Amino acid sequence: MKFVFKLFEPNKIFLITSRAPKYVMALFIIVISIGLLEALIFSPEDYKQSHSVRIMYVHVPAAWISLGIFSSMTFLSLSGYIFKNKNFFLISKSLASSGLVFNIIALVTGSIWGKPTWGTWWAWDARITSMLILALFYFMYLIAWRIYENKDYIFKITTLITLFGIINVPIIKFSVDWWNTLHQPASINILSKTTIHSSMLFPLLIMTAAFALFSLLIFLMKYNTELIKIKNKGLDRL
Template identity: 60%
Template sequence: MFPFFQSDRFLFFCLKYQKLIFYFFVSLLVLGLWEGLIVSPEDYIQGNSVRIMYVHVPSAWISLGIFSVIGTLSIFSFVFKIKNFLIICKSLAPTGFVFNLIALVTGAIWGKPTWGTWWAWDARITSMLILFLFYFVYLLSFNLFKKNKNLNKISSIIAILGLINIPIIKFSVEWWSTLHQPSSVKILSETSIHNSMLLPLLIMTASFALFSLLIFLMKYNTELIKLRNKRLDRL
C-alpha cells in the first residue's frame, strides 16, 4: 500500500534541496515585502491598512491547508496504521499552528482600523479560533501521550474531528451573516482584488508555502533521527 509514500522518495528529494528551498524562500519573501509594502497601491477605502492582507490571507490559507492535509493523512494513518503518515502529520503541525496564530493576530490588527474593533465573535473568527484550539490540542497530544501506544489513535481522532471545522471556516462567510467579508479570491468566478494587489498576495503566499515546506522538512528530519536514536538506545 502506498509505496511512493513509504519509500519517501519525494521527501528525500526535498531534503537534498533544503538549502535551495531556503534561498528561494528568502528571495521570494524579500520580493513579496517589496511589492507589498512599497510598490503596491493603497486601497480606495482602507488606505494603507490593506497591506496587512499580504500577511494575513496567506497565513490563513496555509494554516487551513496544513490542517486539511493533517486530517486527511490521519484518516489513512488511523485505518491502515501507516507510521510514516503519523510522523508527517506531527512534522506539519507546528507550522500550521504558527500560521494560524499569525492569521488571528494580524486579523485583529487589521480589524481595529477597518471595522473599529479588535475582535468580534462572528462565525469566521470564532471558527478560526476553534481551529487554533484544535492545533493546540493536537500538538499537546504528542507531548501528553508520548509513551502511550495509542498515540496514533488519539492524535488521529483529534485531527479527524478538527477536519469537520475546515469547511465550516471556508463557508462561514457565505452561510451566515458575518462581520468578516466574503472571500475575494475565488476559483470559479472572477477575483475581486485588483491585479496590482493580487500580485504581492500571490508572491507572499508562495514564499509562506516555501517556509512551511522548509520547517516541515527540518522537523521531519528531526523526527527520523529521533527514531534512529531510540533504536540505537535499545542496543
C-alpha cells in the same frame, strides 16, 4: 499503493530532509524579499482602506496556509490510521507546528487590521470564532503528542483530533456565506469573479508562495528530527 509507501521509507527520505533545508531556505529568502517589496512598497493603496490594505498580504496567506496544513494533516492521519503507516503520522506531526504559528499570525494580523477598518480589535462573528477554534484544535493536537508521545494509542488520539477538527474547516470557509458576519466574503473565487485587482492579487500570491516555502522549511527540519529519533532507537525501519 505499495509502491507509494515505498517512496515514504525513512532511509531514502532522510537524505532529502538533511540536505534540502538549505536550498529551501535560500529560495524562501528570495521569494519573501520579492513578496515584501511588492506588498509593502510597489503595490497600490486601496481606494477605500488606503494603506491598511497591506495587512492583507500577511493575513490572507497565513490563513490559507493554516487551513491547508490542517487539511493535509487530517488526510495523512486518516491514511496512516487506515493503512497502518506510522510514517504518515510523523509527517503530520511535523507539519502541525507551522500550521499553528500561521493560524495565530492570521488571528493577530486580523485583529490589527480590524481596528482601523471595522473599528474593533475583536468580534465574535462566525469566521473569527471558527478560526479561533481551529487554533485550539492545533493546540490540542500538539499537546496530545507531547503527553502521549511514547504510548501506542497516540496515533488513534491524534487521528481523532484531526477528524473532529476537519469538520471546522468547511465551516471556516463558508461561514461568511452562511451567516451574517462582520468579516467580508471571499475576494478570491475559483468559480465566480475575483474581486481583487490584479496589481494587489500578484503580491498576495507571492506572499502565499513565501509562507508555503517557510512551512516546507520548518516541516523538513522537524521531520528530519523525527527520523533521527527513529535512527537513535536503532530501528532501520518503522
